[in-house]
Amino acid sequence: MKILKLDDSDLKTLLARWYETRDLFSPVEKNGMAGWKRIEPLEFVEPAKGVPKTSLKTFFFPQPETLLEYSARPGDEGAYVPRPVKEKARERIILGVRPCDARSVLLNSLPFADDPYFKAKKDTTLIVGFTCKQPCSTCFCSWAGGSPMDTEGMDIAMTRVEGGYLADILTKKGEGLVDHLLDNREASPEEKEQLKTLREQAQGGTGSEGGPAEILKKKNLMDLYNAPFWQGLADSCINCGACTFLCPTCYCFDIQDETIKGKGRRIRYWDSCMFPLFTQHASGHNPRSQKVQRVRNRFMHKLKYFPERFGPLSCVGCGRCIRECPVNIDIREVMRDLLSIP
Amino acid sequence: METLFSQATEAIKREARALLESGEVAAFLGFAKGSIPTVTRPFVARSPEETDKLIWNGLCVMNLANYLPGLLKSLEPARRPGEPPPEGPLPKVGVIATGCWSRNMVIQIQENQLIRERLVILGIDSPGMIDRRKLESLAGGKEIQAIEEAEKKVVISGKGFRLETARQEVLRDNCLTCTHPSPVILDKKIGPTMPERHVHEPFARIEEIERMDADSRWAWFQKEIECCIRCYACRNACPLCYCPTCFVDDSHPQWVGKSVDPVDTAIFHILRAYHCAGRCTDCGACESACPMGIKMRLFTRKLQKDCLELFASEPGLDINSPLPLTTYGPEDPERFIINGSKQQGTQGGK
């Protein structure tokens, strides 16, 4: 695929063009806090640094997602018979996505590989990523298997350079977004070289082969499970769901039916392994009744069970959980502690 | 530089170490340094050596009373449900307490969640704690990499900036209106006694909201909770919330829907606040814990104001005076009760 050199006015024109047939979303300051919002083309500003407070997963795994609908009026034809929801299939473009967030979509596609709802959302969504120049102190994407210059999961990857952006067109869908510019905006060989160098520099020291995922996969499960440091984490943890709900790769959910005034729907909504109800059995027994068990599960799932089943860590290193945990539980420390277990 | 905080940190370390060395307590609950400068970590030291990690500063905002019932229970020898506790005294815990935290401990004792004899309380007068969101907005989007704190000022710094501000400017809202900085129950005092505080208009913000019309109040409420993600950090940070099954987890009837529907979120916040009525000490842990920066303290603050005005009650100040909703008076205000015109006058009531 091609690499284009776009200046700021090119980007403005593109956004206006995309806006004609698609919905645009980007991180915005909302209530003083950065979140994602539907925007007009002129509203777009490249986020200065870091990731917005909430993650990208709401677009693919909404809170809540209506799976089925039904009429709950006994007289109605087909009452109580669930039927699929008619979705409007307007394409969406998400702008200003950081490499970590883009990668989270790919990681979530692993457990959701056969999920029609996730897939439908993914098919109608294009990701225009903006690579990172300045990592935050809580960022650790390189460690989690990514890189600040990563393009995985993006359709177009924009990199800020002098005089505009280098736009790496990565997918067919991405190409469709800029087809009219393909021939007259191609980046010069020097510019392409520049991008290559930037990427190599960013990759420096990553070495995904020897990364935590591979090391932890080889470690004995029970040694990690019975490690002494879990109690210390549980001592601090208040068992809220802030980490799991802000995390781009936490994908656990529950399903229930809601019936109100003759209308019913089956919704899928976020659940969190931090909540005791998550594992509560109908019998009343709870296999994870203790806080320490729940805290351990969150990290073991991300760092051991997920890699064993799917390969990579279920973590992209965005640092949201580190920043927003009210009691400062730091997944990097947990990784270090796990890695140090012989 | 020797500051109020470094002195207190040393004193806490010393006392905690002595308590653990002598075996008087099985664990000491305090704070440790966090991995980022704006957050501290509630921490349990179980050996004298671990007390070296203890710290004390203005970012120690989580209410330690929240951890006590669970921590004490975890230290008891395991037993089956229904089995009586073992004979002899149960292990004790040492803990740091400021004014509001100690009041929460009083409430937990009154509500049979704690046994006073199992606590060794190191009382410390609260200098007012810092709101990390205020620091962050002061830094204007730049990342704070270090915080230096003195008695009257705070300095934040990071890549390419260094800002100094008066401590008062970055205190949490609840600390700005706090009138009880000194612990009400304690075994040993650490640090100096703070001068008594006089707050000019402790409920100014509440009164401002009260003056608005119903539509504007509703708009304000909706706006305030709009970005709630229902992570329940506010609930879990609260020392009053210890129900084995929270109302949000009830399924039959289901009081609150499970997702982020605006009505469900509103009902969650109303009921959460209401369950704290007459018990909230305005410790501000809910607001400090909220990842989204919601000011849910305003809801409990309103209830606090009403408890004071209607029942002249401030919870947790006196272990012998009952919490306002566990008692009643024949003369309790009832102007809100509607009566038919032909009805005989009710007994009592204002």
Place this chain on the structure above:
Amino acid sequence: MDPAPEKDQKWEPKIIAFLCNWCSYAGADLAGVSRFQYPPNIRIIRVPCSGRVSANMILDALKAGADGILVSGCHPGDCHYISGNLYARRRFALLKNLLEFIGIEPERINFSWISASEGEQFAELVTKITTRIKTVGPTKRLVKKIG
């Protein structure tokens, strides 16, 4: 809840009334046997004591679309359980204020004392609160909708 009224019908408020078994419910019964007229807008839920009514129930009724709430118990001093209504009085005072504070129209949330002998007063009370609630119109805040 009942199906939504036909469009051409005039809107009538639905009021959920939590009445204590020992006084207010008997008062409502007396209103009935004495043939006192009152608007048909209330749906009565009999509870053992006004002290049994929790904030959860009131909010649940509002969530389901109730236009108004009435909670009525024995007069202070007359509680079958000695003090249930006195505890309730404190709780309701705080709840009413809190709901007003967050923007619920004060007219919707009503508390009253009705004894078993006050059938006429009960009819009068229901007339009064129905009129009050009509002035604020159909409820919108805190009503959960799906689809």
